[in-house]
Amino acid sequence: MMRTTAVKNATRKVLVGWAKESRRYLSSPANCKHNHRSQSQILLSPPLVSLDLPEIWGSDSSHFDPHQPPSSITRSKVIDGKSIAEEIRSRVAVDVKRMKESIGKVPGLAVILIGRRRDSLTYVRNKIKACEEAGIKSALAELPDCCAEEDVMTALLKFNEDPSIHGILVQLPLPEHLDEEKILNVVSLEKDVDGFHPLNMGNLSMRGREPLFVPCTPKGCLELLIRSGVEIVGKKAVVIGRSNIVGLPISLLLQRHHATVTIVHACTRNPERITCEADIVVTAAGVPNLIRSSWLKPGAVVIDVGTCPIEDPSAEYGYRLVGDVCFEEALRIASAVTPVPGGVGPMTIAMLLCNTLDSAKRLYGFT
Amino acid sequence: MMRTTAVKNATRKVLVGWAKESRRYLSSPANCKHNHRSQSQILLSPPLVSLDLPEIWGSDSSHFDPHQPPSSITRSKVIDGKSIAEEIRSRVAVDVKRMKESIGKVPGLAVILIGRRRDSLTYVRNKIKACEEAGIKSALAELPDCCAEEDVMTALLKFNEDPSIHGILVQLPLPEHLDEEKILNVVSLEKDVDGFHPLNMGNLSMRGREPLFVPCTPKGCLELLIRSGVEIVGKKAVVIGRSNIVGLPISLLLQRHHATVTIVHACTRNPERITCEADIVVTAAGVPNLIRSSWLKPGAVVIDVGTCPIEDPSAEYGYRLVGDVCFEEALRIASAVTPVPGGVGPMTIAMLLCNTLDSAKRLYGFT
Missing domain, CATH: 3.40.50.10860 (Leucine Dehydrogenase, chain A, domain 1)
Incomplete structure (x- = not known):
């Protein structure tokens, strides 16, 4: 028997410690909002380092659920990135004015x-x-x-x-x-x-480190999830695409928020089977209508980063943007889904403004 | 219909291009060995950047299999890290001697x-x-x-x-x-x-970039897989643990080798169910005997990085090392498994010697 008494005791200690620590370190987005956000914090997403948990293993991980669904946040089927981005942009404007004054x-x-x-x-x-x-x-x-x-x-x-x-x-x-x-x-x-510098990316990937900037699109995706009341801790997340700009940083970010992340890419066999087990799907493949209803688990949350320009003479600039997700099909099966356009796109710009404001605040020590 | 003719044509082009590119960029480990390795190359694992593939999506990814199992490499059930490490160390010694002379x-x-x-x-x-x-x-x-x-x-x-x-x-x-x-x-x-500097980690994580050094333990795991003739491209890999030292870099490395990677950690719900679908399991949780036979798919390859010291008065230094994997159980179900000790441990030191030699070679421009 390799499992000695010492190991058994250690395991028991681990389980107790783990439950205790998880209560101390984790709080629901609603709690974060009340306890930790300063007056001037524009985003709901908490600072990154605060998300570091001691990595303590227990055999009953399957029961781990420190987050209760935050009752204060109601979720609509279509995640309206445009209006969320507008709200964030007006809060940035207020903060810029405050800084100037x-x-x-x-x-x-x-x-x-x-x-x-x-x-x-x-x-x-x-x-x-x-x-x-x-x-x-x-x-x-x-x-x-x-x-x-x-x-x-x-x-x-x-x-x-x-x-x-x-x-x-x-x-x-x-x-x-x-x-x-x-x-x-x-x-x-x-x-x-x-946030595309490799040092920023390295610090985003490493536990206990914090990048100076988180890339805008992934940060926008996360903010959409949090504002839509989506639980991330312990959830199965599938990220489709592994670009440096979206796929990689969103997978790192979701993992920092303690999701169990799988990255699906062009060499993945049977991506449909993997994706249809996910609670959260973030797709950035750039392949129009890749994600059909058969790819989605009922109740999944779908964030569509795909923006493929398709020629359309009737559109203002002669083309229109199409996402990775077959939107109408997703609407029928997902619990929430972002449209294209009007989903992630506007959030990218809002996050760029946030990052620029944060940078100036950091330089001037302005809070 | 959102799927226009332009999209259909683009998709067709993608599929053709993808098949062509994959033939150009990928070759089996056996081919790599014959075509690309210089006389002085000590490891079988190919340089990282060469592994970058254009990320082209096709609807038949599930049939993607550019690697034929290399017939030249026979796999034994127990992956003997000790003897592989010894072979690498003696090749390093030869190269050091050559450099000195x-x-x-x-x-x-x-x-x-x-x-x-x-x-x-x-x-x-x-x-x-x-x-x-x-x-x-x-x-x-x-x-x-x-x-x-x-x-x-x-x-x-x-x-x-x-x-x-x-x-x-x-x-x-x-x-x-x-x-x-x-x-x-x-x-x-x-x-x-x-390889623990965040800039190295960032460059390891980003497509098209190359770190100066790959962390020793993950590099050793990869070398064990390649020397054991394990196909990585398109395979499902589960990495258990997300430490900066092992879990994170091995997941990045497996992804660079085009595995579909899931990272399981202490907050993962039902880790057993996720792990038992993996073709390749790399575990670095540090929890003795966490991985039982029910966690493994028949034929999976298991790399055990766990090294937990357990008190043992009969051992030379008063303790012995125990892995994450219940070794006897894994032997019955896996196609290959590393022992603890004598698996990954010796490879870590061998890779440290390789990295040090590479660093000196780089400085002196010695090939």
């Missing part, structure tokens, strides 16, 4: 746009408009498609040194001749509001 | 040991002995349990600057009064042979 400073965001990709132009236009509305200063460096790497670096270094700029965003994708890794690595860590 | 340099490893923890003393002693046997220079800084953070920093900075030192290892765990994050962040990136 209090210390005479405003946050500043710099955007580097290379080339004239139609979708990139739209995204950048929307970001700058959102900054204006929130009172955030914005600066745009537009470079031609054929620009040299040095031109990008010059623009970047200028923004790195500019004390009125607190966030720098390089609009992706870059033209093929430019080295994305090299360029993104030059963005000052303190201004990496996109 | 060719450029008059040898790799150097520095170990910082704080306090007198019995297990840490054993690990450090084994590492230094392994260095000696491989012809690698070693340096040990021993500090008392009650030392100040500055003392650790002084020792670290000395090794950072020492040109004869190519790898620095801070033996964990540290006494509680020391800030692990702060200390590990000071280790020079180029000498971070443990």
